[in-house]
Amino acid sequence: MATVSSNEFHLIVPEEAQGAEVKLGSDVTVPCHLSPEISAVDMEIRWFKETDCVCLYKNRQVTEGRSYRGRTGLSTEDLDRGNVSLKLKEFRESDIGVYLCQVISEDRTEEITVGVEEEEARKDSDVQPVNQPSKIQGRQVHLTLHESNSTWEENQKMKIEESALITELEVNYVKVLHQTIFKVFKNQEKKLEQTEMQLKASKMDLERVLQKLETITEKSGLLQNEKCIDMKESHIQQIEKQLLQITKHIEEKQIQLEEKNTQLENMSKQMSEKEKLLECTIKEMETSKQQLETLRQEHMRQEEMLEKKEQLRISELNEKSKCLEETKSLLEERDGKIKDLEKEKERLDEELQDKDRRLKDINAKLMQTVKEVEKKQNQLQGKHTQLENIHKMLSEKMKHPENKAKELEASKCQSKEKETESTDLEK
Template structure:
C-alpha cells in the first residue's frame, strides 16, 4: 500500500468503465477507489443515489440509508487498501441511475459521479429484451459521469445524510438506555434471588436443627424435656416467623420489581411508539419541507422568469431608446445640415437682395433715362408734328415754290432727325 499523505488523493473508477452481466435480485458492486492507494479507515464515506443517502461510513461504523435497509454496505476489510466501493444487495431496476461517492478527510473532500445504466443496442433498446421479472439477465455498464448537482440538490443530499445519521444515533441511544435499565434491573433481581436463596438456606438449616433437636431429646415422648426446651422452641418459632416475614417481604419486592419491569416494558413500548411517531412526524416534516422547497423553487423559477422578462423588456426598451437616440441624432444631423443650408440660402438671398437692389437702382435709373428719352421723343414728335403742319401748309403753295422750299427743309429735317 502506498504511503502517501491523506491530503493528497482523488477518486477513480477502475478501468474507467466496467461492463457486467447480472441478474435482477443478485448483488452488484459499484466500484470506487482512492488514488493513490491509501487507507480510508479514518475517513468519512458517503454514497448517494441521486439525492437520497444510500450508505454512510463514519467513525468506523457503516450506516445503511433509510430506503436501503439491509441492502447496502462497504467492505470494511478493503478500506485500508483505499477500496470504498458500494456493495448493493438484491439489485433492482430502480437501482439503475446516477450515484455520487463522497470521501471526506479532515478539511479535504473528494467526490466522483458514477452512472449505472443498462446497455442498449444501436436502436436504443436494452440488449436483453426479456420480461421485467425477478431474475432476468441485465447487461450493466458502470462508468464515470459528468453529471452536475445544483445547490438545491446538494441541500437535499446533506439533509438525507444528516437524517440517516440522526435516526441511527437516536435508535442506538434508545437501545443503550433500555439495555442499561434492563441490566440494572437484572442485577437487582439477581441480588434479590441470592437473598431469597440465603433465606431459604437459613430456613432449611433451622428446620434441620429443629428435627435434630426433636430426634435427640424425644420431645413427643418426654413432656419434661419439652417443657425444658420450650424457650428454645419459642426462639426457633420467632426465627421462623422472622424468616417467613423476610421471605414475604422479598416476595413482595420481587413482585414490585416485576411490576416495575412490566412498567418499564410498557414505557419502552411507548417510547418505541413515540419514536415511530417522531420518525413519521419527521417524514411528514420532510415532505412539508420538500413541498415548501418545491414551492420555493417554483417561486424562484417564476421570479427568474419575471426577471428574464423584465430584462428582455428592458433590453427591448434600451434597444428602442438606442434606436430613438440614433434617430434623434440623425434628425439633429439633418437639422444641422438644414440650418447650414438655410444659412447658405439666407446668404444667397441676401446676395440676391443686394443684387436686386442694385438692379432696382439700375432699373430706376434706366426708367428715368427712358422717361427722359420719352420726353425727348415727345418733344421731337411735337417738332415733327409741327414740321408736318408746316409741310402741309407749304403744300398748299404753288408747286414750284413748294419744291424749291421743301428741299432745304427736308434736308434740315433729316439732319435734325439724325441728331
C-alpha cells in the same frame, strides 16, 4: 502501499472494459477507488443514489440508508487498500441510475459520480464503460458502470446533505434506545440476582434452624424440660415471624418485578411511538422543504413581474420627458417670435411716424395678440399641470398601461392642437 499523506488523493473508477450480462437479483459492486491506494479506514465514506442516502461509513461503522437496509455495504477488509466500492445485494431495475460517492478526510472532501445504466442507454456516450458481471438467476441486463459527467445543483446538494444527516440521526437514536433498554434489563437482572441470593440465604438459615431443633429434640426429649419447650416454641415463633417477613419481602420483590416489567413494556411502547413520531417528523420536513421550494419559485416569479413593471414605467417616463422637451423647444420658438415682433414694432415706429393711426391700430392688434399669447401661455401652463397630474395618475395606474398610453396620446394631440392655434395666431 505508497506512503502518501491522507489528504493527497482523488477518486477514480478503474478502467476495466469487459462486456458482461448482469442478472436481476444478483449482487453488484459499484466500483470506486482512491488514487493513490491509501488506507480509507479512518475516513468518512458516503454513497448516494441521486439525492437518497444509500450507505454511510463513519467511525469504522457502516450504516445503511432507510430504503436500502439489508441490501448495501462496503468491503471493510479492502478499505486499507483504498477500495471504497459500494456493494448492492439483490440488484433491481430501480437501482439503475446515477450514484454519488463522497470521501471525507479531515478538511478534504473528494467526490465522484458513477452511472449505473443499461448498455442500450449508453450507445451515444463517449465515456469508456466499466462493466461488472454477476451470476444469479433472473432476467439478464447489459449493465455498464462508468464515471459520469453529471453535475449537482445547489438544491440537490442540500437534499444530499439532509439525507445523510437524517440517516445518521436515525442510527444514533436507535443506538441510544438500545443502550437504555440494555441498561434497564441489566439493572433488572442484578436486582433479580440479589433477590435470589437473599432467598438462598434465608433457606440456608431455615435449614440450619431446623437441624438445630432436631438435634435439641434428640438430645433432651420432648417431655424433659418445660422450659426448653417454651424456649423452642418462642424460637419457632420467631422463625415463623422471620418466614412471614421473608415471604412478604419476596412478594414485594415480585410486585416490584412485575411493575418493572410493565414499565419496560411501556418504555418499549413509548420507543415505538417515538420512532413513529420521528418518521412523521421526517415526512413533515420533506413536505416543508417542498413548500419552501414552491415559495421560492413564486418569489422569483414575483420579482420577474416587478422588473417588467419597472421597465415599463421607465420607458413611459422617458416618453414623457421627450414630450416635455418638445414643448419646451416650442415655447422657446414662441419667445423668439415675440422678440422679433417687438423689434419689428420699434422699426415701424421709427420709420412710420406719419402713420400714427395705423401704428395705433397695429399696436392695439399687437396688444391683443400679446394678451392671446398670454392666454395661450396660461393654457400651456394648465396643460403642463395636466401633464403632471397625468404623470401621477400614470404612476398610480401602472396595472393599466393601455389606458395610460391612450391618455398620453390624447394629451399630445391636445398640446399639438394648442400649439398649432398659437402659431396661427402669431402668424
